[in-house]
Amino acid sequence: MEATTSRPAHVEQSEGSTREDRIMRRVFLSPAIIVLLLLSIFPLLWSLGISFTNIQRGATPDQSAVAATTEGSGAALPGLGFEVTLRNFARMPQDQRLLTAAANTLFYVFAGVIIQYVLGFGLALVLNQEFFARNVVRVIFLMPMMMTPVAAAYSGRMLFDSTLSPLAQLFRTISTVLGLERPIVVPWLTSGTVAPWTIVLIDSWQWTPFVTLILLSGLQAIPDEIYEAARVDGANALQILRKITFPLLLPLSATVILIRGLEIFKIIDVVVVATGGGPGSATESLTMYIFKTALTFGNYSYAAAISFVLLVLVIIFATVFLVIVRRLSPQAGS
Amino acid sequence: MKKLLVLMLIVTLAVGFAPAAAQGGQFAGQTVVVVTQTGRSIGGPVEDYAPEWEAATGGNVELQQFAFGELYEKMIASFETGAIDYDVLIFPADWAGDFMAPGYLEPIPQEILDKLEPEDIIPLYADRITAWGETRYALPYDGDAHMLYYRKDLIFNEEYSAEFEAQYGYPLKEPASWDEYYDMAEFFNGKEVETAGTVAPIYGLAEAMRRDAQSYWVFLSHAAGYGKIPGNPCFFFSCDDMTPQVNNPGWVRALEEYVASRSYGPPEMINWDVADTRVQFPAGVSVFNIDWGDVGPISINPDASVIGGITGFAPLPGGVQYWDYVKGEWVNEYNQAPFIAFGGWIIGVAAGSDVKEAALDFAAFMARPELVRVLAVTPDTGINPSRYSQLENIDLWVNAGFDEESAADYVDAILNTINHPNAVLDLRIRGSAEYLQTLDVEIARAVEGEITPQEALDNVAAHWNEITDRYGRDSQLAQYRASVGWTGE
Amino acid sequence: MTRRKWWQSALLYAVVIFWCFITLFPFYWLFTTSLKQPLHISRGPKYVPFVDYQPTLEHWQYLFREQGETTIRHFRNSFIAASGSTILAVLIGSMAGYGLSRFRYSWRIPRWKNNDIAFWIISQRFLPPALFVVPFLMLYSALGLVDTHIGLIIVYTMFNIPFAVWIMRDFFNTLPTDLEESALVDGATRWQAFVRIVLPLSAPGLVSVAIFSFVFSWNEFLYALMLTNFQAITMPVLIAAQNNTRGIQWWFISALTLTAVAPVVIVGLLLERFITRGLVAGAIKG
The missing domain is CATH 3.40.190.10 (Periplasmic binding protein-like II)
Incomplete structure (x- = not known):
């Protein structure tokens, strides 16, 4: 990603000095471009197209065209049969369920990214130390990532059960030890205020290792001489962390934050399995809402419209983030 | 060489024809x-x-x-x-x-x-x-209707009954109305009772409340007693003009009670689907449970249940009053209206x-x-049973492991439900899944306290109108009338 | 490295042990759950087999003997989809990464240079999946790709390419060009130089890309759910399907999850030393 890939000076880029290179230049890049273009162009165009119609289950072309002409609320295209309308977009700001889902999703993104980054950074610093059985421990640290999110969510349901889980028993034991009258029962998945946090915890259990892994690879690339020099100058560990390690890792941190942020933006499987979006609408995510809108409710056009707005927002968000990071980054512009 | 050829021919024939001979079937x-x-x-x-x-x-x-x-x-x-x-x-x-x-x-x-x-x-x-x-x-293939399950050993216990009567003014019995059901759930909730040899606090009830699952059927079972008018088959909509009845006072009362009943059940209940309650109730978690017929056979499976032989079966309780939407008023009469949820x-x-x-x-x-x-x-x-021969033959059930009394009780509960003159049929028109999913989400929001039951059901009514208009009000009305067997005034 | 003080070591080990516990406990819990009877779960937590409950192997037997064929079919489907898309993504991704690292591109429409192209490629990874599910389903049923291994391989390749391009481009940026250039001078074609010199030097990068691609495809749920019906269904969908009207089949979920996770963990153990090295890339040295 741009933020991280400042080019080492010894790699020269060229447009290809020989005729062969000018051809190979295209050969190298084309397969990726073609695959991505072919696969994304149809869904994008299709979604864009139907987001301006009223295509949905139960609304047959004829009826809606008739409805459109009689209502006069949209232009009926004779050949198309479906009404062409902006209603899907106009409806969004009033769609309470959509707004709640959007708020929940933003919460997941921010809480998830902060927790995962802080923990991930700390663990990367730990793993960068020498200690007994470090290689085995590194793989253990990565294990959660290797579990399918569906299974992680089921495990979450088992471990965060408010009465039958070991965790619940731990809290009961603590209550007894403290001599509390009523045992502490944490409604991990059953209270609208706690459940979103639990979702974040499950996601963080799974993906903190990813952050750790990326940052660890960055840490290992920092040459020891830089630390040595700082130590000679009398810097303590905290100062080294603040003045050297952290700034050097900043571009990589930005990348990792962006990746995790955008991945969490798409969260669905964990939510569906752990809470089904409940209690109430406390944990419903945007992707889940869109998915339900399209397939359960058959409102394909509205689902497409939401996805499209989402796509635009994501791109804006990512671009702004990258621009800010590039400004802040010490290697900016190199 | 010749022999070999002949042998090969035989083998080929045998291999070639053998499967055909064995299968020879039409498909x-x-x-x-x-x-x-x-x-x-x-x-x-x-x-x-x-x-x-x-x-x-x-x-x-x-x-x-x-x-x-x-x-x-x-x-x-x-x-x-x-x-x-x-x-x-x-x-x-x-x-x-x-x-x-x-x-x-x-x-x-x-x-x-x-x-x-x-x-x-x-x-x-x-x-x-x-x-x-x-x-x-x-x-x-299968027949499905909701029914009530309860712990016989607790409800028919004289000590508890006396204690209950002292508090509520009538003895413990199979609850006939939702009022009685909630009284008993309240009475037992948190009480230390003996289950499978251990004495532990028990919860009053275990009902499915999980969103995005099958729990809205449980809510509908509550609503039926308050919203169904005897002699009028139209329950979800009015058969005159397809006006949703979902937000009438009968339904709202049912939802208020359903929401309030959270306090008589385990804290985890809001995340439980029917699939969970039918694991938990047989494990001795609660006194009451509402479910399809499945819990019957589960209750006698020793691997999954500690309540074999002590489970009571009954048709769903009724309302002590019901809302007559035609007249627009409460009718203070007992009204039992078992809900044929799902249908099978x-x-x-x-x-x-x-x-x-x-x-x-x-x-x-x-x-x-x-x-x-x-x-x-x-x-x-x-x-679950869908044939007379299944319900008339007690031996079938006894052979499967029920004791005789339980078998009779179970079969009776089912028969009384499906033969009930005031039984409510599930919604069966175009867009059913969408109508019910909308209900599901709003119920869940009310249960969590995000909105009041009235607001929730008002939202549902608005959605239902939108769905009806999309599919065409007249055709939906015709379908609904046909599905409930409405014959007109 | 300076010597740590005793309390620093103690703290370090405490953190390591604590986090290992956090990480491993769910796996342990899955393991014990896979040996439990329904009542061991619904009547309070039981911790240690033989100590507080009598374990049973019947769930494992059910999955691998009675249902053996089904379980193995799903496992094989996951394997085919994941490895197929991994191979393709590594190949296509490293080619594009190499191109973006070594050549200068300037497109006319749209007016994009290397960084823009790279960003566009990477951005494909972040498209909302909900946008794709329905059109893909239509496209796939028109092309007859629903419920095929090829179908899954194509989608997963699409989602793995961006990550592959990102990692590999960074990696190639750190590789000096001298070696390829001397090969080119010696008469090798660009392709030969790429395959014989650059790729072998990039092994750590390729391995980490491969592992990430594999893990992603192995664990993917949403597309697998929607785009497969029968023949090509993968493990995550099978795991999710263990929630039925008989209650959530915790023991099957646990056993299947452990089965699905085992091969990935083993591969991870074997290739651990590559993973971090591969990601080192040009991230720091600027």
Whole structure:
């Protein structure tokens, strides 16, 4: 990603000095471009197209065209049969369920990214130390990532059960030890205020290792001489962390934050399995809402419209983030 | 050399003809893909009995299963995108409108229907849940209605009864009304009682409340007693103009009670589906439970239950009053209205299937009376009784492991439910799934306290009107009238 | 490295042990759950087999004996989809990464240079999946790709390419060009130089890309759910499907999850030393 890939000076880029290179230049890049273009162009165009119609289950072309002409609320295209309308977009700001889902999703993104980054950074610093059985421990640290999110969510349901889980028993034991009258029962998945946090915890259990892994690879690339020099100058560990390690890792941190942020933006499987979006609408995510809108409710056009707005927002968000990071980054512009 | 050739010829012939001779069946080489939900229930019997059909016909059966929460999406997507990957669909009857009305399913030929001993099937399951208009698009397989389960040992305990009477003014008994039900749930909630040899606090009730699952049916079971008018079959909508009744005071009272009942159940209950309560109730978590017939056979399975023999079965309680939407007033009369939730799993054949003949044959094979009778008494099949012969023959149930009293009790509860003159049928019009999903979300929000029950049900009514208008109010009205058997004034 | 003080070591080990516990406990819990009877779960937590409950192997037997064929079919499907898309993504991704690292591109429509192209490629990874599911389903049923291994391989390749391009481009940026250039001078073609010199030097990068691609495809749920019906269904969908009207089949979920996770963990153990090295890339040295 741009933020991280400042080019080492010894790699020269060229447009290809020989005729062969000018051809190979295209050969190298084309397969990726073609695959991505072919696969994304149809869904994008299709979604864009139907987001301006009223295509949905139960609304047959004829009826809606008739409805459109009689209502006069949209232009009926004779050949198309479906009404062409902006209603899907106009409806969004009033769609309470959509707004709640959007708020929940933003919460997941921010809480998830902060927790995962802080923990991930700390663990990367730990793993960068020498200690007994470090290689085995590194793989253990990565294990959660290797579990399918569906299974992680089921495990979450088992471990965060408010009465039958070991965790619940731990809290009961603590209550007894403290001599509390009523045992502490944490409604991990059953209270609208706690459940979103639990979702974040499950996601963080799974993906903190990813952050750790990326940052660890960055840490290992920092040459020891830089630390040595700082130590000679009398810097303590905290100062080294603040003045050297952290700034050097900043571009990589930005990348990792962006990746995790955008991945969490798409969260669905964990939510569906752990809470089904409940209690109430406390944990419903945007992707889940869109998915339900399209397939359960058959409102394909509205689902497409939401996805499209989402796509635009994501791109804006990512671009702004990258621009800010590039400004802040010490290697900016190199 | 010659010998070798002859030998090779013989071997070739033998190999070539052997399978044909063995299979020789009418559907040799055809593969029927059956789709239903996962697990032993509903799908299990297909697994067990398909080999028999395969051996007889030479056909091949492949079973594909999905979690209940994904099943509707998978089926409807297969139809709407024209992929048609499934030949036989075993699905909940209340999706009938979405599958049958657009013509996605193949009409069932009369000769197949005749073979099913149609006079033995309870009419409710024979006609109403398998037909759309005049045409039958599915075969009955399972019969489903909600009922009440309770702990006999606690309710019929004299000590508790005396204590209860001192507090509430009447003795403990099988609750007939929701008021009594909640009184008893409140009384027992948190009480230290003995279950399977250990004394521990018990909860009053365990009802499904999880969102995006099957719990809205449990709520509908509460609503029926308060919202159903005796003698008027129209419950979800008014049969005059399709006005949603979902936000009338009867329904609102039901939702208020459903929300309040959170405090009589385990804290985890709000995240429980029926699938969870039917694990928890047999494990001794609560005094009461509302569920389909499944809990009966589960209760006698010692691996999963500690309440075998001490489970009571009853039709759903009724309301102490009901809202008459025609007159617009409360009627203070006891009103029992058992809810025939769901209606049962039925078997359909995709109209677009390219092995239609074989698929129909296999569907008929699975729905045949001898098989269905056996399945209904077997724990773990998920198949509940849908035939008179299943309910009239107590021995079937006793042989399956019920004690005689429990068997009679269980069968009685089912019969009293489905034969009840005031029973409520599940919603069965186009868009049913969408109507009910909307209800599901808003109920969940009310349960969590995000909005009041009134607001929640007002939202539902607004959505329902929107859905009705989209499909066409007149046609929806006609369908609704037909589905409840409304004959007009 | 300076010597740590005793309390620093103690703290270090405390953190390591604590986090190992957090990480491993769910796996342990899955393991014990896979040996439990329903009542062991619904009547309070039981911790240690033989100590506080009598374990049973019947769930494992059910999955691998009675249902053996089904379980193995799903496992094989996951394997085919994941490895197929991994191979393709590594190949296509490293080619594009190499191109973007070594050549200068300037497109006319749109007016994009290397960084823009790279960003566009990477951005494909972040498209909302909900946008794709329905059109893909239509496209796939038109092309007859629903419920095929190829179908899954194509989608997963599409989602793995961006990550592959990102990692590989960074990696190639750190590789000096001298070696390829001397090969080119010696008469090798560009392709030969790429395959014989650059790729072998990039092994750590390729391995980490491969592992990430594999893990992503192995665990993917949403597309697998929607785009497969029968023949090509993968493990995550099978795991999710263990929630049925009989209650959530915790023991099957646990056993299947452990089965699905085992091969990935083993591969991870074997290739651990590559993973971090591969990601080192040009991230720091600027």
